[in-house]
Amino acid sequence: MWTSIAKFIIKNRTLLIIFLVISTAFMGYQMRNLEMSYDYTAVVPVNDPEMVYFRDFKKTFGEDANIIAIGLQDSALYELKNFQHLQEFTKGLSEIPGIANVTALPGLQYLAKDSAQKKLYPEKIFKKQPSSQAELDSLLRFVNQLQFYKDQIINSENGATGILVSIDKTILNSPKRLPLTKAMMELGDKFSAQTGVKLHYAGVPFVRSVMSTKVKKELQLFLILSVVVTIVTIFAFFKAWDAVIGCTLAVMVVLLWTVGTMGLFGYKINLLTALLPAIIIVMTVPTCIYLLNKYHQEYVEHGDKTQALIRTIAKLGLAAFMINATTAAGFIGSVFTDVAILEEFGIVAGINVFVAFFICLVVIPIFFSYMPAPNEKKLRYLYSKPVNSALTWVDKRINTHPNWIYGITIVATLLSFWGIYQIKAVSYMVDDLPEDSDVVQDLRFFERNFQGIMPLEIVINTGEKRGVFKLKNLEKIEEFEQILSGHHNITKPVSVVEFLKAARQAYYNNNPEFYGLPTKMDRNFVLLYLKNMLGKSSTKDTSNIGSRLINSFVDSTGQYVRISMKIADLGSYSMDTTLSNMIRPAIEKTFASTKLKANVTGTTVLFAKGNAYLNDSLASSLITAFVVIVLMIGVLFLNLRVVIISLIPNFVALLITGGLMGFMGIALKPSTSLIFSISFGIIVDSSIHYLAHYRQEIFYKKIAIKQAVSDTLMETGPSIIYTSIILFVGFVIFVWSSFGGTKSLGILMSASMLISMVTNLTLLPTLLNSFDTGKVSKDETYMLEDFDNFYLEHEDEEIDLNRIAIRKINPID
Secondary structure, three states, X not given: OHHHHHHHHHHOHHHHHHHXXXXXXXXXXXXXXXXXXXXXXXXXXXXXXXXXXXXXXXXXXXXXOOEEEEEEOOHHHHOHHHHHHHHHHHHHHHOOOOEEEEEOHHHOEEEEEEOOOOEEEEEEOOOOOOOOXXXXXXXXXXXXXXXXXXXXXXXXOOOOEEEEEEEOHHHHOOOOHHHHHHHHHHHHHHHHXXXXXXXXXXXXXXXXXXXXXXXXXXXXXXXXXXXXHHHHHHHHHHOOXXXXXXXXXXXXXXXXXXXXXXXXXXXOEOOOHHHHHHHHHHHHHHHHHHHHHHHXXXXXXXXXXXXXXXXHHHHHHHHHHHHHHHHXXXXXXHHXXXXXXXHHHHHHHHHHHHHXXXXXXXXXXXXHHHOOOOOHHHHHHHHOHHHHHXXXXXXXXXXXXXXXXHHHHHHHHHHHHHHHHOOOOOOOOOOOOOOOOXXXXXXXXXXXXXXXXXEEEEEEEOOOOOHHHOHHHHHHHHHHHHHHHOOOOEOOOEOHHHHHHHHHHHHOOOOHHHOOOOOOOOHHHHHHHHHXXXXXXXXXXXXXXXXXXXXXXXXXXXXXXXXXXXXXXXXHHHHHHHHHHHHHHHHHHHHOOOOOEEEEEOHHHHHHHHHHHHHHHHHHHHHHHHHHHHHHHHHHHOOHHHHHHHHHHHHHHHHHHHHHHHHOOOOOOOOOOOHHHHHHHHHHHHHHHHHHHXXXXXXXXXXXXXXXXXXXXXXXXHHHHHHHHHHHHHHHHHHHOOOHHHHHHHHHHXXXXXXXXXXXXXXXXXXXXXXXXXXXXXXXXXXHOXXXXXXXXXXXXXXXXXXXXXXXXXXXX
């Protein structure tokens, strides 16, 4: 079959070039549909009950993660001139298109009492710019009396203050958020230049904007690095520019197909899919080198360029297909998870690994059919003495000291189990950014001064319409809020309860001692003043603090009330512990004897749950990849003993990689959870390559096992070494990422390539010497005849070179 395919490719090269150009142009055209993703928490499946509840929450109460917070802590801020600049700064923020509301010290409102009309009304504290320091100090003292804002906008202990900027929901998850964030920071830079006060930015929208910008830059960086690595690696290997041009041409075609596939399927570029183009390039280069290396070997054997190209396809067709199939299986394992970003990653990668195989199988032979035959200089690399000397040394150790190899393997495996035990499945909302980055340091500012900035929501169902306004229900909600306030990583809750407390304080002329829920004694008076304030239509007035709070924290029926808090970026593990051991028990304790039902939700809660899905996804993707790859090996060898032997070196390599992960303190997260299934799909190729050649040696040459093991090591060892080094260099580029997860992926993937090279060149041959029987069934040879380097000379009779319209070019001396 592969001989026929080889003849078809060479005979129809013009037609295939036209098809390739048209199809690649089509895929390149699909790149116009590519968009950046601005949501990095899409890990929980859309049909998950908590995700469904969260969507319903947003329909009722709006977005929970639409706040960009700006923090300031400097006594100079409260100097008259600097405060005036702060007023100008906050006014400028409110004028930026896409900003819905700005809550800041200069624009704070309070509830004033109108005894004549028996109502409360919102009044600005700073009606105009203070004209003197004395006037400013007086107004600031008044602000400190308003308990509603205490530790929300102003830290009562050190004077730190925050500016809360609400982003319009139409802007929130769109590309327009980036220029909005840029405009905010430009105003902030101007303010800092005027006052010398440093600003700290935080909040989910801001973090996502920063990460989106970084992802876009790193996509470009890794594309450039991967192409440069391709060129350098190929030139270092072959020392020939035609090899560089041919392989680079194939790589660029594959690159367009990869990015085009993402556009065709409508997938957005996120932290994971941004790595795909570079990863596929890395996976394509070994296939190119594999084909080109075989072409040169064939040419050395008989000196006919056309026959060498045809034999290359015929001999390596099945081998290259199987290698790419096992690699694709490692990626496709993630398709069978419930995590959308992993599914998209697996689909695009799995498809394009096969695309890379077909493109290389077509582009490399066709390109070199037009090139002059290789001369002696271009073939010199085939006789590398350092590699052959190293393999000879390894072969001697395998035959003379097998127990040392087993001993080292056992010790390394036991240490690896210890390392794996230390792996933690934990991720933080900003842990992919370096700890010393401005984003992380600004987040720490809010955690120190305001307990946190990540959104946490609780919705309480009172069980009846207007049940929110019953005093007994409000008292229970207040009791619950006081429990939450005792947690040092949770901000003071904001809800209708706090608003009613502020209303009572206002009724008593804003005396701080009266900040509390209305009592039976004053309830009717306070509620009357409040009712007259809100009226029937004023709830639509977004400039009114009371209207905004009622709309945002009570549903239209008055049955559901929202408690909104901010929490520190505790990490998925600690967050889950906080929910399970503190918040949910508090709900049970407070509301057990009532009709009230409470549910915890919010972006932060969904983020924590997403990490649990990632753990399950890791297991399922690895199991899926394992089953598919084992079936492939089983079909190829039809020998259970050989299948088991082929898996052991690769399992050992994965265990050692996992041990390194634990010892290095690398946690499981979206970017690192894929390492094991992808690595397994790649590293098993070396075992297949080695075993296929070994079984051919046993069956056709009828030689002893030890001799077959040694011969196979010397013949397949160079390609295993070269391929592993190429993959190592390709994956190590991710170490230059500014994202911790991507950097960890680069470290562990490149390490696994070298570890598997060692296990497949030492442990695998040793296992064959110790446990293989040397028996090969006739059924097994059907696949092996077409696999790897074995080739029957009579098959040349099927190739009628006179019918192939390629002019034979004599080799260059």
